[in-house]
Amino acid sequence: MAADQQAPSILGFPHRPEWGASAHRKALAGHLRRCRDHAQIEAKRAARCIDVSDAAISRLETGLATPEPAKVERLLDEYGVRDPAERARVAILVHEAAQPEIWQPYAHATPSTLRPLLAMEPAARRILSYEPQLVPGWLQTEEYARIVMRAVHPTRPAKEIAERVTMRMRRLEMLRRKTDPPSLLAVMDSEVFRRPVGAPGVMYRQIEHILALLAELPYRLRLQIAPLTVGAVGAIGHPIVHLRFFTPAYLPDMVYLEQYEGAVYREKPADSERYQAVLNNLCGVASPADQTPSLLREALDSWR
Template identity: 30%
Template structure:
């Protein structure tokens, strides 16, 4: 039987949990397969994240494993349902790296997004011209990736969530450096600043600026995004990017560390009102 080889975060998370549950019960894959009336190959595909699992099949496995933890069951079943949903991002499946598309699907399903961007305006807030300059001038342009137009279109499509019927609550702390770094010159940055001012007016967007005057701060290791995935932010996931790869952090203790760090950054950042004043001042200087 053929199956989709693309491993998404949801499939990996479900697979890792199913493997842990099986091992905790002392079952080999062969023994578990007999209990579940599944082939060893099928169970292996689920555990390795190579195959999407239907919610009813997942429920059957959890029942057979005797899993009664209501929160765990709901979280896994929610991930399984989300993983089978269609979305605009699937139009980019063959044109962009799987991890990039996977992030957009998680972002689109988030009920709460917390963003720390010390040096660059976050993708959800970028104007088209700013996004194009960032994509064409960053390390992404050095890879064997699809053309710049595709990547720009993808980034702008991600921004749909800010105008959706039920948009996520977005809390963002941007560094003053993200406003002052001249990406494309004064006119580009002025329009980018105006874009930030407009987004800051949305009732579900909280935008704060971390000024240079704050000095040393707990976000010194760089940008990160915390996604509260699913209804009621059932699962918190931290997304981190580097020049060569992106990865997710979802161990509760690690997520708590990032959440605490974000809270501290919000405390030392300018208030929303003072942040708006700073953005307006920088725009007027452009």
């Protein structure tokens, strides 16, 4: 170990319960991995230290396992972490990592492929989204969401559909919280507002809802509409969500790529930069955000 190599610190990651368990678990996972590397201890030795398998250490260091307080304490001892402030912050992260996830009350109705996005988005500083077919989930009305859910899952029981809708409605609340709410920049295909979802009144009320949200959250919500004349937009046929967090040193960007029956996540820096460039390009060709209210009012007139 180089004498001048600085020991990893977790003090830069704040205690923010509103960010959710996954954010704390991921930050802790990366910190434990860095501490082990700094101590020049192999994963096998760390596993023996707490009587677990090599695979269990891997899950712990990637945030896939909920850490046990006693085992984390033993790892800190093994890694030579003595600073009381560091250990106290780790203990806080361990506690928060064990709390219920936001989706857990609706676990049987929440697809496993969507859970990582739901779990991490409350910790985001900025959410960048592209939606080619539908109104983004954060902005949907309850009736719009119910019709969409039923169309995608025609055989699901009514109770499950209702719980999925409730979960979707809850996602907007993070934009309304008083402490460090995320900002949402959404880009939508203009055809979303021409595509019937339910009766005409459903679309009318949906557009009214978005206009109200833009007025309510002017500094947290920005919406851009990509016109049909921009042919490049149609080449991207699936939704994309790019999350950037308040603490990038501890939480790397996350990219969510939605598919019909699943999703793909990307967290490598090269992938994040690539999709960031794709979304930036979409923002560049879409109508400016200050034109969105007038475009929405035009769409509203068409549904009268």
